[in-house]
Amino acid sequence: MPAKALMKYWCLLAVLTALVAVVTVCAEPTLVKVVDQLNSTVSHLVEVKVLNGRAKRLNASWWIIESGDKEVVVSVVYMNETVYQGSLKTGKTYVVRASITEMKIVSGDESLTIVVTHLASGKAWSLFGKKTYRIYPVPCGTYKVTVRGSRKVEKTVYFTGGEISLEKIAEAPKLSLLAPLLAAAAVPAAGYSAYTVAKKKRRRPSKKAEKKPCRKLLGEKPKRKEKKSEKRKTAVKRREKEKKTREKRRLFRR
Structure with missing residues (x-):
């Protein structure tokens, strides 16, 4: 009995192996080509991963997917970023557009x-x-x-x-605008404009700062007003004196 059971086991294993081989040979391959948003082929740059199967690089343009299921989940990775993910039916040829x-x-x-x-x-x-x-x-x-x-x-x-x-x-x-000297040397026009702008900004506040204390401390305007009033008073006094002297001369002549 053990010998007969062993023979049956080996025969069954051989038949199953032959069936798997026939199915594998007759099944159509699943081919995937990856293009970017500009329709340029980027299959050589990306990595194709299959959830329920495995993917192999066939050449610079195509990947081949091997799986026993009728549908596979495929993801495309580029620079650690998933640029495509979707489900594909096996036995067909696909061109997927990745987010590249x-x-x-x-x-x-x-x-x-x-x-x-x-x-x-x-x-x-x-x-x-x-x-x-x-x-x-x-x-x-x-x-x-x-x-x-x-x-x-x-x-x-x-x-x-x-x-x-x-x-x-x-x-x-x-x-x-206030870039380092190397950048100014590389772009002389931009450096010159930066220098002129900075120079104007420094001059303007200095003029205002000089004018304000001069007016407050020296008091130029009030002094000028005082001088004008004094001149007017002196002029009026002189005129009055001249009138008095003229009147005295007239009286003396009479």
Whole structure:
């Protein structure tokens, strides 16, 4: 009995193995191609994960998914950010569009230093010397934008595409009016305008400060008024004396 049972067990195992092999050979593969928001292929940049199966990179453009289920849950990850997630039926070919795009940054001043940091991955881009910058490819997600000029401004934004304007991050993009000498040397026109503005601001309060104490301490206006009144009084006295002398002369002649 043990020998016969063992033989039946081995026969059943062989039949099951053959059936699995036939199903695997006859089943159509599930192919996935990943593109960004600009319809450019980014399959070589991302990582494809399958919840109830496994994914393998077939080439630079396609991923192949292996699973025994009729439907699989697929997620696409780029820079530690999930840029796509959905359920796909097995045995078909798919082109999925991930949340990967181009970031445009508009700066109002070439002398500003801009640092863009992707918080999920920690990757940072340092930008300097232009008014417009383009970073590609980047995932949609949370970024920290740091603007360094005469003062430092930081803001966290959730980027979903399009452009980031520094006017929305800071009240005014002219943060480098009093920039360091290196920035002024790199952009002489901006440095000159910064110098003239700062110079005017320093002169104006000094003039007002000099005028106010002079009027209060020396009292120029009241002295001038006193001099005018005294001159008038003396003139009137002289006229009266001249009249009296004239009258005396007339009386003496008579």
